[in-house]
Amino acid sequence: MKVLITGFWLLAGAALIAFTVANWGPVDIRIWPGLIWETKLPALVIGALLIGFLPTWLVHRTTRWRLSRRITTLESTLAAQAQAATAAISSHSPTPPEDQAAS
Template structure:
């Protein structure tokens, strides 16, 4: 599984490098208040990727952390619970008037 994950990341990085080399053109972005930002297209694409990736990645890591803590808490609670004490088996019950 780790190999597949590494292969996907390497493929994405190689694709980004090829894209950057073929599209190294300046672009102009209109910002608020009439401001304009001139930057290269690959920088814009990488910035947009990170703006979308990091918030979801942090949410994912936070959920994993919470679930691990919940599992550890439940396992700890399960270890501390003691089984009910064993009681002696009740003797035979005799109806009134029955004797041995």
């Protein structure tokens, strides 16, 4: 599986490098009248991809954080229940009845 992931990232990197080499030209971005930002096209595209990726990444990280906290809570509850069950079993150890002990 790691080979596929590595291959994907290598392919994506190669595509990004090819795009950058083929489109290394200045682009004028009019932010509002009187303010123009001149940048290279690959920087603009990479910046847009990163800005678009940020919300998805934040949702992923918060979901993982929330689920890991939930798993930790469930594991500690399960451990407490197991400890209580073990204590209940050990406190109810059977004692032999007196008439059977004499036999």
